[in-house]
Amino acid sequence: MVFNVGGRQNVRILLVGERSVGKTSIILSLVSEEFTEDVPAKAEEITIPPEVTPEKVATCIVDYSAVEQTIEVLTMEIQRAHVVCIVYAVDDEESFEKVSSYWLPLLRNVCSREARRPVVLVGNKTDLIDVSTNDPMFRIMEEFPEVESCVACSAKTLNNISEMFVYAQKAVLHPTSPLYTFDQQQ
Ligand code: GTP
Numbered sequence: 378m379v380f381n382v383g384g385r386q387n388v389r390i391l392l393v394g395e396r397s398v399g400k401t402s403i404i405l406s407l408v409s410e411e412f413t414e415d416v417p418a419k420a421e422e423i424t425i426p427p428e429v430t431p432e433k434v435a436t437c438i439v440d441y442s443a444v445e446q447t448i449e450v451l452t453m454e455i456q457r458a459h460v461v462c463i464v465y466a467v468d469d470e471e472s473f474e475k476v477s478s479y480w481l482p483l484l485r486n487v488c489s490r491e492a493r494r495p496v497v498l499v500g501n502k503t504d505l506i507d508v509s510t511n512d513p514m515f516r517i518m519e520e521f522p523e524v525e526s527c528v529a530c531s532a533k534t535l536n537n538i539s540e541m542f543v544y545a546q547k548a549v550l551h552p553t554s555p556l557y558t559f560d561q562q563q
Contacts, residue, residue: 386427386434390545391454392499393441393480394464395472399501401440402532403464407542412533418442432546455487455494459549460525462497462541467529468505473513481521493523495548499541500529525553 392400404420406412419442427435439454446454455461463480465472476498488494498514514527525548530537 387437387459388432388434388546388549389437389439389457389459390462390542391439391441391458391460392462392464393451393455394499395466395469395475396443398464398466398469398472399532400464401442403499403501403530403538403541404438404440406532406535407438407538410535412535418444419446430546431543432550434546434550436542436546438542452487455484456492458494460497460545461494462499462545464499464501466502466505467500467508468502473500477517477520481517481524484523495525495552496521496523497541497545497548498524498527500527501532503529503536504531504533 392404394400401416401418401420402412404423405416408423420438420440422440423438425436425438427433430436439458441451441454461484463476465476467473481496484494484496498517500508500514508529511527511529518524518527526544528537528541528544530541532538
C-alpha cells in the first residue's frame with residue numbers, strides 16, 4: 378500500500394513518548410549520523426527524499442515536545458501521522474509503563490477504530506543497560522494489536538536507528554493487519 382498525497386508518495390512518522398526518553402536525539406542521530414548531547418527541545422520537521430529511503434517514499438519525520446506543544450497540537454499531529462513511534466527509555470521503567478497506561482490509550486482516544494494508526498514501540502538508550510528480554514514488549518503487542526513492531530535502539534551508538542525508521546515505513550506500507558482504510562489517510 379502506498380499513500381499518494383498531492384501526487385507524491387509520502388509517509389509521515391510521528392515520535393511521541395515521555396520527556397527525556399531521547400525522541401529528539403533519535404531524529405538528529407538519524408539525520409547527522411552522529412550523537413550530540415546538546416539537542417533542542419524539539420527537532421524541526423524533516424523530510425527525507427524518496428531516493429534515499431529503502432521503500433522509495435518521501436518520509437517526513439515529526440518530533441513532539443511536551444514543553445513546546447499543547448495536547449491540542451499533539452492530537453492534530455497524531456491525526457496527521459501515518460505511523461506513530463512511541464519511544465521509551467530502557468533504563469526508565471516509568472517511561473515504559475506509560476506506553477500502555479497513557480500513550481496507547483491516548484492514540485485510541487484520538488483516532489476512531491477504523492482510523493487507528495499503526496504503532497512502532499521504540500526502546501531507546503540500549504547503551505545504558507543490557508536488554509535481556511523483549512517479553513514486556515511482546516505482552517504490549519498482544520494487548521494492543523495496532524503495535525506493528527518493536528525495536529530496541531540507541532541514539533548514542535546509532536545502533537538500530539536507521540532500522541527503526543525502516544520499521545516505521547514498513548508499518549505503513551506493508552501493515553500486518555488492516556488497521557485503517559486507504560481513503561481515511563491524508
Ligand atoms: P523532551 O524534549 O523532554 O521530550 O526529551 P526527548 O525525548 O526529546 O529526549 P532528548 O533527545 O532531549 O534526550 C534526553 C537526554 O537523553 C539527553 O541528555 C540525551 O543526550 C540523552 N539521550 C538520548 N538518547 C540517548 C541514548 O541513546 N543513550 C544515552 N546514553 N543517552 C541518550
